[in-house]
Amino acid sequence: MTTKAHVDRAMLLHLYREMRRIRVFEERCVELYQAEKIRGFLHLYDGQEAVAVGIMQALAPRDAVVATYREHGQAIARGIGTDVLMAEMFGCLEGCCRGRGGSMHIFDRATRFYGGNAIVGGGLPLAVGVALADREFERDAVTACFFGEGAVDEGEFHESVNLAVLWQLPVLFICENNLYSMGTPLELAEAETDIHSKAACYRLPSESVDGMSPLAVLSAATRAVEHIRATGGPYFLECRTYRFRAHSMFDAQGYRTREEVELWRRRDPIPRLASWLLDNGLAEAEELEAIDRAILAEMDAAVAFAENGSLEPVEGLERFVTMEDIPA
Amino acid sequence: MNAAQPRRMTYREACRQALRDALNTEPRSFLMGEDVGLYGGCYAVSKGLLEEFGERRIRDTPLSESAFVGAGIGAAMAGLRPIVEIMTCNFSLLALDQIMNSAATLPHMSGGQFAIPMVIRMATGAGRQLAAQHSHSLEGWYAHIPGLRVLAPGTVEDARYMLAPALADPNPVLLFEHIMLYNAEGEIPAKLSAVDITTARLRRTGDDLSLITYGGSLPKTLEAATRLAEEGIDAAVLDLRVLRPLDEAAILATVRHTGRAVIVDEGWRSGSLAAEIGMRLMEHCFDRLQAPVARVCTREVPIPYAAHLEQAALPSVEAIVEAARATMEAA
Structure with a gap:
């Protein structure tokens, strides 16, 4: 076993492609929201792509994922088709949750x-339970549980990490610290703003990583997952990151300055990785353009899939409120 | 024990035997909750089970209702069959987010991709001077929520046999055990080895009026019916057993037969299960009613400590008898 992620050119290009897929998907969501094809709350992932992509790369198919309401990035990086995701945004029967979610x-x-x-925080207990089942069934699986730093305010965070350590359950807790829980800055919500240090109270191994670097996240996640598989117990990663857009589509963003957003945008993981690949001769401009073209085509197809989707007949409204059997 | 003989046991023993059966027959099941192991359960229901099944099957949890109920939900989604005990339904409010926003919601929200086959047991009700944070009857609240099945065993046989079908159900099932019933003894008929969790049961037939109740109010209601019989009033007693989904057909059938109904519900009156049943009677058998539908509910106060005040707050045999008499005299 190696404690380092195997990073080669193919992996770097993969990380680039996955981050771009998320970014372009979110751009399409914005357009479609403005066109009123997508409604409701829409929390976009722009800026945080390195976290989802880096973590997912360290997971195996047998592992499990629990995410938040800002989870398009995790879903795409985990391998859920952008077509069924977009159809879900459209509220279509062909969506991954038949338009119910x-x-x-x-x-x-x-x-x-x-x-x-x-x-907020609601997924953490679920992740502990999924990990408990995986351990009982000896699935050798890790449950990756994503949450924002706002979830750390919630009692469920403290209850869940305590339980996971107490019962030594294979959970990778991933705090995506983007500094604002909606419009509340971290320092107005937490007495101790160094979030990963809280894990020490629970004897939970933890580290803090640069969430704007897919390589830093991948490397830390690889270590964390190996630790979990080796010990059976949980691990905590704080990924320091930033969301470029408003909390949900539009807000006045009175809680942060333009300058601050601009500073973070300079750390945008996608152009940074692209420049690094080009500067180090690991990719040609043409190669990256080809990747982009393929992504644009994929998203065109996803939108077309959603546009051609059907609506569940209203007679099906109450279906699945109670289940008739347990899906195999 | 001779299986052909009726078996006499307490409600508590019946609950424990139901757990033992579940753990023996369903290898994916386990019990978790506060003090269910070493202590033997707050109401001694799980006494001895830790020694019998070990700590993988009988899990003591920290005082983290939201985390262990949520963990039960996650475990159920990933293939286990958790039985979660919450000491009292008052404490279940600390886990209400998980019960409502996760357990009751995720199967539908996921488009049917995940089921949540779990049982949450909790103690409910007043009568032991435990005051206003251990004595409430919140099953009516839970019966408001689509996605849950809500059970209220009022007899020893239901305490003994409701758990098995509840655990086999693909949906989250809430089981409310009334604290005043734990010591009650009852007889289980020799041939009975299973009950359903879909229907109400007529515990006493009668032609003059229908007393509709469930759980801890069932013994009081049966006693009231006996007293009414002495006065020449022949009351039927319908034990709802299942509070969600309600067995509407059984409710309507008895009231269509008698034309009069008194609903006995230990929940508070406003917005109660009793209100729901009354409304369904208006909707579906208004033309058969010979008197206004009456209710005997708990007075609208936090349950007080002092014994005389607590008793004054709760449905009593006298109050049920009086409501029945008034219903007979009306119209």
Whole structure:
């Protein structure tokens, strides 16, 4: 076993491609929201792509994922098709949740994607339970549980990390610290703003990483996942990152300055990785352009898929409120 | 024990035997909650089970209702069959987010990709001077929520046999055990080895009026019916057993037969299960009613400590008898 992620040219190009796929998907979501094809709350992931992409790269298909309401990035990086995701945004029957969940509630049984949770902190107990089941069934699986730094305010964070350590369950807790829980800056919400240090109270191994670097995230996630598989117990990663857009589509952003957003935009992981690849002779401009073209085509196809989607007949409204059997 | 003989046991023993059966027959099941292991359960329901099944199957949890209920939900989604005990339904409010926003919601929200086959047991009700944070009857609240099945065993046989079908159900099932019933003894008929979790049961037939109740109010209601019989009033007693989904057909059938109904519900009156049943009677058998539908509910106060005040707050046999008499005299 190696404690380092195997990073070669193919991997770097893969990280670039995945981050770009998320960014372009979100751009399409903005356009479609403005065109009123997508409605409701829409929390975009721009700026945080390195986190989802770096973490997912360290996971195996047998592992599980629990995410938040800002989870398009996790869903795409986990391998859920952008076509069924977009159809879900459109509220279509062909969407991954038949249009019942929407942007905030992506679920996918095939990739062990357990949502898409819009109660801040609500996913953490679920992740502990999924990990408990995985351990009982000896699946050798890790549950990657994403949450924002706002979730650290919630009692469920403290209850869940305590339980995971107490029962030594294979959970990778990933705090995406983007500094604002909606419009509240971290320092107005937490007495101790060094979030990863809180893990020490629970004897939970932790580290803080640059969430604007896919390589830093991948490397830390690889170490964390190996630690979890080796010990069976949990691990905590704080990824320091930033969201470029408003909390949900539009807000006045009175809680932060233009200058601050501009400073963080200079750390945008996508152009930074592109420049690095070009400067080090690991990719030709033409190669990156070809990747982009393929992504644009993929998103065109995803939007077309959603546009051609159908609506579930209203007679099906109450279907799945109670289940008739347990899906295999 | 001779299986052909009726079996006499307490409600508590019935609950424990139900757990033992579940753990023996369903290898994916386990019990978790506060003090269910070493202590033997707040109401001694799980006493001895830790020694019998070990700590993987009987899990003591920290005082983290939201985390262990949520963990039960996650475990159920990933293939286990958790039985979660919450000490009292008052404490379940600390886990209400998980029960409502996760357990009741995720199967539908995921388009049917995930089921949540779990049982949450909790103690409910007043009568032991436990005051206003241990004595409430919140099953009616839970019965408001689509996606849950809500059960209220009022007899020893239901305490003994409701758990098995609840655990086999693909949906989250809430089981409310009334604290005043734990010591009650009852007989289970020799041939009975299973009950359903879909229907209400007529515990006493009668032609003059229908007393509709469930859970801890069932013994009081049956006693009231006996007293009414002495006065020449022949009351039927319908035990709802299942609070969600309600067995509407059974409710309507008895009231269509008698034309009069008194609903006995330990929940508070406003916005109660009793209100729901009353409304369904208006909707579906208004033309058969010979008197206004009456209710005996808990007075609208936080349950007080002092015994005389607590008793004054709760439905009593006397109050049920009086409501029944008034219903017979009306119209």
